[in-house]
Amino acid sequence: MKKPLILICNDDGIEADGIKALTKEIRKFADVFVAAPHTQQSAVGHSITMANPIRVRKTLMFRDFYGYAVEGTPADSVKIAVHTLLKGKKIDLVISGINQGANTAINIIYSGTVSAATEGTILGLPSIAVSLTSYTYTDFSAAAKFASKLAKIVLKNGLPKGTLLNVNVPAVKKVKGAKVTMQGKSNWDDNYEIRLDPANRQYFWLTGSMNKMDKTTDFDVKAVDEGIISVTPIHYDLTDYKFYEKMKNWKL
Amino acid sequence: MKKPLILICNDDGIEADGIKALTKEIRKFADVFVAAPHTQQSAVGHSITMANPIRVRKTLMFRDFYGYAVEGTPADSVKIAVHTLLKGKKIDLVISGINQGANTAINIIYSGTVSAATEGTILGLPSIAVSLTSYTYTDFSAAAKFASKLAKIVLKNGLPKGTLLNVNVPAVKKVKGAKVTMQGKSNWDDNYEIRLDPANRQYFWLTGSMNKMDKTTDFDVKAVDEGIISVTPIHYDLTDYKFYEKMKNWKL
Numbered sequence: 001m002k003k004p005l006i007l008i009c010n011d012d013g014i015e016a017d018g019i020k021a022l023t024k025e026i027r028k029f030a031d032v033f034v035a036a037p038h039t040q041q042s043a044v045g046h047s048i049t050m051a052n053p054i055r056v057r058k059t060l061m062f063r064d065f066y067g068y069a070v071e072g073t074p075a076d077s078v079k080i081a082v083h084t085l086l087k088g089k090k091i092d093l094v095i096s097g098i099n100q101g102a103n104t105a106i107n108i109i110y111s112g113t114v115s116a117a118t119e120g121t122i123l124g125l126p127s128i129a130v131s132l133t134s135y136t137y138t139d140f141s142a143a144a145k146f147a148s149k150l151a152k153i154v155l156k157n158g159l160p161k162g163t164l165l166n167v168n169v170p171a172v173k174k175v176k177g178a179k180v181t182m183q184g185k186s187n188w189d190d191n192y193e194i195r196l197d198p199a200n201r202q203y204f205w206l207t208g209s210m211n212k213m214d215k216t217t218d219f220d221v222k223a224v225d226e227g228i229i230s231v232t233p234i235h236y237d238l239t240d241y242k243f244y245e246k247m248k249n250w251k252l
Numbered sequence: 253m254k255k256p257l258i259l260i261c262n263d264d265g266i267e268a269d270g271i272k273a274l275t276k277e278i279r280k281f282a283d284v285f286v287a288a289p290h291t292q293q294s295a296v297g298h299s300i301t302m303a304n305p306i307r308v309r310k311t312l313m314f315r316d317f318y319g320y321a322v323e324g325t326p327a328d329s330v331k332i333a334v335h336t337l338l339k340g341k342k343i344d345l346v347i348s349g350i351n352q353g354a355n356t357a358i359n360i361i362y363s364g365t366v367s368a369a370t371e372g373t374i375l376g377l378p379s380i381a382v383s384l385t386s387y388t389y390t391d392f393s394a395a396a397k398f399a400s401k402l403a404k405i406v407l408k409n410g411l412p413k414g415t416l417l418n419v420n421v422p423a424v425k426k427v428k429g430a431k432v433t434m435q436g437k438s439n440w441d442d443n444y445e446i447r448l449d450p451a452n453r454q455y456f457w458l459t460g461s462m463n464k465m466d467k468t469t470d471f472d473v474k475a476v477d478e479g480i481i482s483v484t485p486i487h488y489d490l491t492d493y494k495f496y497e498k499m500k501n502w503k504l
Contacts, residue, residue, distance in 0.1 A: 040303075045296065045298035047295060051294070055455050110299070192306075192336050229504070243487075247485050
């Protein structure tokens with residue numbers, strides 16, 4: 001049987017440990033093509049590069065495996081892989097990750113990892129974003145194994161047009177299974193530290209902690225806090241239909 | 253009666269004509285505070301700057317009016333204005349714009365203009381994004397006047413928590429009224445032009461045109477094509493609830 005072709009991307013850059021761990025695991029059953037930003041691109045949101053040209057460089061990722069380093073954003077990487085590097089080939093799935101740091105609740109909208117998977121979805125491909133919920137915990141094995149399992153399920157079941165899966169794997173030794181969740185309502189209690197540079201000029205640095213508002217494991221934030229892998233189906237249809245119905249009465 | 257305090261931002265940068273036209277119009281009835289990126293930031297999506305410090309500079313926008321140029325993204329500009337520059341003040345409304353170029357259909361997710369308004373919403377403030385649907389048409393008067401009218405309506409009616417308004421004004425001499433719409437389903441038929449630099453190395457440049465799939469003026473794309481101002485209520489709750497219900501049966 002022909003192996004599926006899976007495009008892998010991320011936002012931590014092609015040299016990150018997370019994308020290497022994911023690539024190694026997925027290669028066990030699929031042909032893998034990697035196109036990822038050449039450098040770290042966290043919190044870029046769904047940026048694309050329009051005003052500038054983009055260069056692409058073939059780069060050794062490990063042993064004899066080469067990926068493509070894209071001088072652009074996560075979404076650029078997916079777009080350029082689909083339109084040019086893999087042109088004419090049938091891509092069966094896009095996986096973005098494994099990101100270091102949670103992409104739950106409001107973080108989803110700032111996430112380059114999710115944006116790469118969103119771009120896959122926009123281009124008509126089933127797509128999954130995978131994050132490990134810690135910046136310091138570096139054991140990607142549970143996340144890579146679950147990504148592999150979910151990839152097989154999605155390859156079999158498919159996903160609705162316009163829908164992608166956002167996966168968050170708790171950074172713990174033993175995860176307590178996986179659950180389909182909703183995007184949490186938690187937000188950031190953020191602020192700026194005001195500092196002075198050596199010439200006594202002010203600069204600002206973003207700081208803050210998450211305001212946890214989600215009480216049940218039906219929401220991504222709480223699920224990962226309880227050691228459960230969270231899988232949230234998300235889409236990019238942003239219309240607020242409920243308010244749309246009410247607002248139709250406004251006199252504009 | 254105390255004037256409302258309105259925070260104005262954009263993604264074309266503080267020197268753009270669109271933000272100046274909007275500021276002049278809104279100042280007719282409100283106190284205006286401008287915090288906007290120091291340079292053009294189109295297609296940055298919902299980026300925020302976390303890894304680097306941000307500097308802010310007071311800058312003359314016109315006559316005797318000063319705004320704040322933020323060395324960051326549209327979302328950074330709103331965040332830093334709310335948290336530091338306007339700290340302790342009651343902000344009544346955030347308006348982002350006037351952008352040059354449509355932010356309809358799929359463009360919404362790439363839009364820095366919309367992301368600034370989204371950030372306002374995240375911070376609990378009623379917010380509006382305003383775009384003029386052309387890169388070349390430079391008469392902002394209709395867009396500025398409608399922004400002013402809608403601002404007054406929103407100041408009076410409020411908006412639901414988590415919901416913002418995305419406005420697109422057709423670039424025509426005479427608009428045919430305004431309509432509450434839904435985000436269109438149109439997408440990009442995009443690709444990359446492959447070129448060679450003087451040293452014969454390949455580079456890629458994004459190109460493409462919109463694939464118009466929206467047939468009625470109930471959708472943003474078609475409304476502006478028909479000369480109607482489009483007002484879409486959007487939110488950042490990305491959960492695909494319909495598929496969530498089905499997906500709960502998946503064995504993960």
